[in-house]
Amino acid sequence: MSLRNAFRAATALSVLATSAAYAETITIATVNNGDMIRMQGLTDDFTEKTGHEVEWVTLEENVLRQRVTTDISAKGGQFDIMTIGMYETPIWAKNNWLVPLDDLPAEYDVDDLLPAMRGGLSLDGTLYAAPFYGESSMIMYRTDLMEEAGLEMPDAPTWEFVADAARKMTDKDNEIYGICLRGKAGWGENMAFLTATANSFGARWFDEDWTPQFDSEAWSNTLNFYIDLMNDAGPPGASNNGFNENLSLFQQGKCGMWIDATVAASFVTNPDDSTVADKVGFALAPDAGLGKRSNWLWAWALAIPAGTQKEDAAKEFINWATSKEYIELVASKEGWANVPPGARTSLYENANYKDVPFAKMTLDSILSADPNNPAVDPVPYVGVQFAAIPEFAGIATQVGQEFSAALAGQQSAEEALEKAQALTVDEMEAAGY
Amino acid sequence: MARAVTPQRKALNTAIAWGIGLLIFFPILWTILTSFKTEAQAISDPPVFLFFDWTLENYSVVQERSDYMRFLWNSVIIAGGSTILGIIIAIPAAWSMAFVPSKRTKDILLWMLSTKMLPAVGVLYPIYLIFIRMGILDTRMGLVVVLMLINLPIIVWMLYTYFREIPGEILEAARMDGASLKEEILYVLTPMAMPGIASTLLLNIILAWNEAFWTLNLTAAKAAPLTAFIASYSSPEGLFYAKLSAASTMAIAPILILGWFSQKQLVSGLTFGAVK
Numbered sequence: 001m002s003l004r005n006a007f008r009a010a011t012a013l014s015v016l017a018t019s020a021a022y023a024e025t026i027t028i029a030t031v032n033n034g035d036m037i038r039m040q041g042l043t044d045d046f047t048e049k050t051g052h053e054v055e056w057v058t059l060e061e062n063v064l065r066q067r068v069t070t071d072i073s074a075k076g077g078q079f080d081i082m083t084i085g086m087y088e089t090p091i092w093a094k095n096n097w098l099v100p101l102d103d104l105p106a107e108y109d110v111d112d113l114l115p116a117m118r119g120g121l122s123l124d125g126t127l128y129a130a131p132f133y134g135e136s137s138m139i140m141y142r143t144d145l146m147e148e149a150g151l152e153m154p155d156a157p158t159w160e161f162v163a164d165a166a167r168k169m170t171d172k173d174n175e176i177y178g179i180c181l182r183g184k185a186g187w188g189e190n191m192a193f194l195t196a197t198a199n200s201f202g203a204r205w206f207d208e209d210w211t212p213q214f215d216s217e218a219w220s221n222t223l224n225f226y227i228d229l230m231n232d233a234g235p236p237g238a239s240n241n242g243f244n245e246n247l248s249l250f251q252q253g254k255c256g257m258w259i260d261a262t263v264a265a266s267f268v269t270n271p272d273d274s275t276v277a278d279k280v281g282f283a284l285a286p287d288a289g290l291g292k293r294s295n296w297l298w299a300w301a302l303a304i305p306a307g308t309q310k311e312d313a314a315k316e317f318i319n320w321a322t323s324k325e326y327i328e329l330v331a332s333k334e335g336w337a338n339v340p341p342g343a344r345t346s347l348y349e350n351a352n353y354k355d356v357p358f359a360k361m362t363l364d365s366i367l368s369a370d371p372n373n374p375a376v377d378p379v380p381y382v383g384v385q386f387a388a389i390p391e392f393a394g395i396a397t398q399v400g401q402e403f404s405a406a407l408a409g410q411q412s413a414e415e416a417l418e419k420a421q422a423l424t425v426d427e428m429e430a431a432g433y
Numbered sequence: 434m435a436r437a438v439t440p441q442r443k444a445l446n447t448a449i450a451w452g453i454g455l456l457i458f459f460p461i462l463w464t465i466l467t468s469f470k471t472e473a474q475a476i477s478d479p480p481v482f483l484f485f486d487w488t489l490e491n492y493s494v495v496q497e498r499s500d501y502m503r504f505l506w507n508s509v510i511i512a513g514g515s516t517i518l519g520i521i522i523a524i525p526a527a528w529s530m531a532f533v534p535s536k537r538t539k540d541i542l543l544w545m546l547s548t549k550m551l552p553a554v555g556v557l558y559p560i561y562l563i564f565i566r567m568g569i570l571d572t573r574m575g576l577v578v579v580l581m582l583i584n585l586p587i588i589v590w591m592l593y594t595y596f597r598e599i600p601g602e603i604l605e606a607a608r609m610d611g612a613s614l615k616e617e618i619l620y621v622l623t624p625m626a627m628p629g630i631a632s633t634l635l636l637n638i639i640l641a642w643n644e645a646f647w648t649l650n651l652t653a654a655k656a657a658p659l660t661a662f663i664a665s666y667s668s669p670e671g672l673f674y675a676k677l678s679a680a681s682t683m684a685i686a687p688i689l690i691l692g693w694f695s696q697k698q699l700v701s702g703l704t705f706g707a708v709k
Contacts, residue, residue: 027654032668040498055654058665063649070650074561076570078653188669244672248476251672263670273473273672 023051024313026080029068031061033300034266035133035340036083038330039321045329046320052313061188072097072305079305080314084129086120086299086371090388093123099304099311101127101318108319112344117299120371120382129301130322133263134342136365137196137295139283140250140268141257142276145169145176149256159200159225159286159294162257166233169256178233180255181226184242185404187396192296192385193259194403195396198222200287200294204375205387205424210433214399214421223403223413230407239408251275259285261298262365265358266337282361284368290376296385297369299343342366391431395424461685467678468492475675491679499662501683508658508687510573511648512641515580516634519588522581524630527592528618532601542593545586553583553646564651571653579651580641587640588633595629596622631698635691642688659684 030036036058043054057079059067068082072092084092092098104110110118110127117131139157146153149168154161166178182193195205203218213219230238233256235249243260247267250258251274258264271277285295302321304314320326324346330339336352341362347353348363374384381387386396399420406416467475469487495501530538560579561570569575599622607621623630645660652661666673666680692699 029653032665032673033670034668037498057653057657057661059649059661060664060667061669063664067650070557070561074558074565076561076565078571243670244668247672248478251473252476252478254478261670267671275473 023053024310025053025055026310026313026317027055027057027078028081028083028302028317029057029059029064029079030083031064031300032058033263034338035263036300038334038338039132039340042326042329042333046317049320050313050316052316054317068305075307077305077307077309080308080310081302081304081317083132083300084303085301086297087383087386087388087393089121089129089301089303090123090382091390092303093126093128097306098128099306099308099314101130101304101315104130104315104319108323109346112324112346114343114345114366116297116366116369116371117343120297121299121301129299129303130318131299131301131343132322133340134297134299134366135261135263136297136342136362136369137193137260137285138262138265138361138365139257139259139285140265141165141281141283142169142253142255142279143281144279145256146281153281153283156284156293157286159288162259162286163225163229163233166229166257170233175254176256177235177249177254178256179229180235180241180246180249180258181230181238182242182246182260183230183234183239183404183407184245185239185397185400186242187386187393187400189242189400190404190407191396191400192298194222194226194400196285196296196385197226197294199292199375199384200285200290201225202288202290202292202376204377204379206380206428208378208380210380210428212421212424212428214417214424219417220413223406223417227407227413239404259294262358262362263341265362269337269357282358284361284365292374292376293368295365295369297366297371298385391427395427398423398427461689464678464685465682467675468682470675470678472672472675475678476672491675492683494676495666495679495683499665499680501662504657504659504662504684505687507573507652507656508642508660508684511576511580511656511658512638514573514577515584515641516588516637518577519581519585519637520592520630520634523585523588523592523633524618524623526589527596528622530589530593531596531599532604542590545589549583549586557650560647561651570651571655571657573656576648576651576656576658579647580644583644583647584637584640588637591633591636592626592629595626595633598629599625628698628701631695632701635695635699639688639692 030040040056040058043056047053064083065088068079068084070076071078072082089098093100113131114134117134118127121127121129121131139153139162141153146165146169149165151165151168153165162179168178170176170178182190184190198204198219201218201222203216203222204213206212235241235254241249243264246255246258246260247264249255250268253276265280265282268274268280269277274280285293287293302318304311304318308314322343324344327339327344327347331352337356339347339353341347341359348359353359369384371382371384379387381389386392402411402416402419405411406413466482468491469489470481470485471488471490474481474485530542564570564575567575603625604617604621607617612621643660645664648658648660649664652658663677663680663684666677
C-alpha cells in the first residue's frame with residue numbers, strides 16, 4: 001500500500017515538475033478599448049514565442065474595476081493579469097496587492113518608459129504596473145471652422161483664447177457648437193476634465209492639511225467659467241456627455257473644439273468613421289497663465305495580483321505586451337498610427353512614428369503633466385486629475401453629480417460648490433483625515 | 434355582465450395596444466437594426482431607420498473575436514439548471530404552504546420575499562469568500578446554486594398562488610385512494626398545476642438568463658455566460674455601438690425566440706392564480 005502511495009506521489013510530482021516548465025494558461029482581465037482589442041488579436045504571437053495560452057476576460061470599465069477590486073481584496077485568484085489605471089496602482093501597491101515588477105529583463109529597457117508614466121505607476125520607486133498605453137488630454141479642433149472664424153490656434157493657447165474662439169465658431173442654427181466638453185457625472189468622466197481644468201485655474205482638491213478647497217475662489221472661477229462657456233458655446237444636453245458622446249458629436253462635425261484624451265486623435269482622424277478626418281488640428285490643453293496646463297495624465301497598465309499561481313508566465317506576458325518589439329509588431333500589421341501610444345520614449349524617437357500627425361502633440365501633452373506636482377499650489381496627494389487615495393473615487397463621483405447638475409441648470413455653481421465642500425469634508429473626516 | 438363594444442372602439446383599442454406594444458419593443462428593434470449598420474451609421478444624426486446599407490460585418494467581427502457558443506452553452510446550463518433545481522425544491526415547499534398551512538405560513542412567505550429587498554451588492558463579499566473557500570468561483574455549478582437561491586422566493590410564491598387555485602379535495606380524494614405523499618405531489622398535483630409550473634419555469638429561465646450581477650461578479654473566463662459576452666463589447670474609449678448591438682442581438686436571440694413560441698403558456702400562466 002505504501003509503495004503504491006509512494007508511486008502515486010512520485011507520478012504527481014513529476015507531472016507537476018514538467019508542467020511548470022511547460023505551457024500555462026493565464027487569465028487576463030481587460031477593457032474593450034481599441035488598443036486592447038488589437039492586443040487580443042495578436043495573442044498568437046505570444047503563444048508562439050512562449051507556449052503559454054491566454055484567456056481574456058473583457059469587461060466594461062466600471063464593471064472591470066468592481067470585479068478586479070473584489071477579486072484582489074478577497075484574494076480570489078481569478079486573474080493572473082489585471083488591466084488597471086494610474087489611480088489604482090499606487091493604492092493597491094500600498095496594500096501589497098500587486099507583484100512588484102522589479103526584475104524585468106535588461107532587453108525590456110525599463111528606463112525607456114516615459115518618466116511620467118513610470119512615476120505614476122510606481123510606489124516608492126518600485127514599478128508595480130507596466131504601461132500598455134498612456135494618454136494625456138489636448139485640444140482637437142476643426143481647422144476649417146477656426147479659419148472661418150478668422151482665428152489661428154496657437155500651439156499652446158490660453159483659456160481666454162479658447163473661450164473666445166468657441167463663442168465665435170458657434171452656429172447653433174446649423175448645429176455647430178464651438179466647444180464640446182465632458183459633463184457626465186463620474187470621477188473618471190466630468191471630474192477628470194474639471195479637476196485638470198481646476199489645476200490650471202490655480203485650484204486644488206485639498207491643501208497640505210487635507211482640508212477640502214471647494215470653497216476657494218479658484219474653484220468658483222473654474223466652475224463658473226466652464227458653465228458659462230458651455231451655456232454659450234456647448235451642445236445641448238452636455239451634462240450627459242462623456243468621452244463617447246463627444247467623440248460621436250465631433251466625428252459628425254458638430255464640435256469646433258473638443259478637449260479630451262489624446263487617444264481620441266486616432267479616431268477623429270480615421271476617414272472610415274469621421275466625417276472631418278482631414279480637417280482636424282491639435283493643440284496643448286489651455287492654461288490660464290498661472291503655469292499649469294489643464295491636461296491630465298493616465299495610463300492603462302498591466303499588473304500582476306499578488307497570490308497568482310502563474311507569476312512567471314504573467315511576467316512573460318507583460319514583458320511581451322509592453323515591449324518595444326510589440327510596438328514593432330503592431331506597426332507591421334496595422335500601421336504606425338495604430339500602435340499603443342504614450343508608454344515609451346523610443347516610440348517618439350522613431351522616424352516612422354514622427355509622420356503620425358498627432359504624435360508630437362501627444363508626447364508634449366504627456367510631458368507637460370506632473371502627477372507629483374499637479375496644481376499651482378502645493379498638494380499632499382499624487383495624481384493630476386485625481387488624488388490617489390482610496391476615498392477619492394467615491395467622493396469625486398458625488399462631487400461630479402453636483403457639478404453635472406449645475407451644468408444642467410438645476411442649481412447654481414455656488415450651490416454645487418457648497419454641497420461639494422460639505423460632502424467632501426464629511427467623507428474625509430469619516431475616513432480619518 | 435357583458436358590455437357592448439362598438440367596432441370603432443375595438444379598432445381604437447387595438448391601435449392603442451399595438452402602439453404601446455411597439456413602444457415597449459422599440460429599444461430591442463433599434464438594437465437589432467443597429468447591429469446591421471456600420472459604426473458610422475450607428476451614430477449618425479439624424480438617425481437612419483431602415484434605409485441604410487445593411488451589413489453583416491459586425492456579426493462576423495463578433496464571431497471572430499469571441500467564442501459565442503461557449504457563452505451560450507454556459508447561459509443555457511446556468512439558466513436552465515438553476516430554474517429546474519429551483520422548481521424541484523419549490524414544489525414540495527409550495528405544496529405544504531398551500532395545502533397544510535400553519536399559523537406562520539404567511540409570515541414565512543413574506544420573509545422569503547423580503548430577501549429580495551436586500552441589494553445584491555450587500556452580500557457580494559460574503560458570497561465571494563464562500564465561493565473561494567469552496568473552490569467554486571468561475572464554475573457553472575456555483576452560479577446554478579446562487580441563481581437558484583435568488584429566484585427561489587419568486588418560484589415558491591408563484592407556485593403557491595397556482596396551487597391555491599387547485600381544490601384541496603382532489604388531493605384528499607387521492608389520499609383516500611391510497612396515494613402516498615410522493616405520488617400525490619407527482620401524479621396528482623403536478624399534472625393539474627402544469628400551466629402554472631410551465632409559466633414559472635419560463636419566467637425564471639428569462640430572469641436567470643438576464644441576471645447580470647452575479648453572473649458577472651462570480652465568473653472569469655470559464656463559466657461566463659452571455660451577460661459577460663455583452664459586457665465585453667462595451668467600450669469607455671471608442672464607439673463600437675454597432676458591434677455592441679450585434680453582440681446584444683446574439684445574446685437575446687435565444688430567449689426572445691423561446692419567449693415568442695411560448696407566449697401562450699406565459700400569458701395563460703401569468704393570468705392564472707390569485708396574484709394577477
